[in-house]
Amino acid sequence: MGVQVFPYLVMDGNAGEAINFYKEALGAEVLYSQTFAESPEDPEFPLPEEAKDRIMHATIKIGESEIMFSDTFPGQPHSTGSQVTLCITTSDAEASQKLFDGLQQEGEVTMPLQKTFFSPLYGSVIDKFGVSFQIYTGEEK
Template sequence: MQPVPYLFFNGTCEDAFLFYASVFGNAPDFMRVKGSPMEEHLPPEAANAIMHASLKIGSGQIYGSDDLDPTPGAAMAGCNVMVELPDADTARQHFDALSKGGEVRMPFEAHFWTPGFGAFTDRFGIRWMIGTEDGAP
């Protein structure tokens, strides 16, 4: 059993997953509202919304969806997607790519527990932590 982060977006799920795919090098899978049993329960403008998306990242994956709740809510908060990469150079490359256009909360740098770690909120409002698999410096 492995937990899978499920991310919710305000209509930008497809853009976000295509962006994440460009960084991690895997193609996302999308399931749209159109053609699903959900289509009859939602307004016509929701037909192209993403009902479910998945993207493989290393040996794990992330899922996502456009938030189809008719009551608009706040941006997703209180959760971070943590990705550990093999070394500091690779982790920094992913940190730089994913954080572009977002807000860096903790710059990527060496810490007492790792050769590299940083945290940010990406341009889609998703909070990330990027670190390394290798041990302390």
């Protein structure tokens, strides 16, 4: 099972600015960036205007390392200093389930492991030590 762990920075509406800063300061390369407006529309949950330009997900590369970013959705709580999560990625759904099940013991599930438009199996959990994790199942390379 191939598993990778990435730092994931959650910003409060300024992820685009942070990405540009890291491009200049650290020579980062933008590998991927998508705003909330660029995601599929959901008629049951119309996208508020103030969310459209926020970053839904982005990945930059600094040297040989990658860092992921997103902005909070307008109205979600955000605390400076606690905006870093760890994103564990694998292409194996069974491995994702096992990792998620292990982390949720005595922890708090913040998004159940489920199929999304961007992943066959994705969820988030805060472990019993207060560390936030995202479990992302990707495609086989």
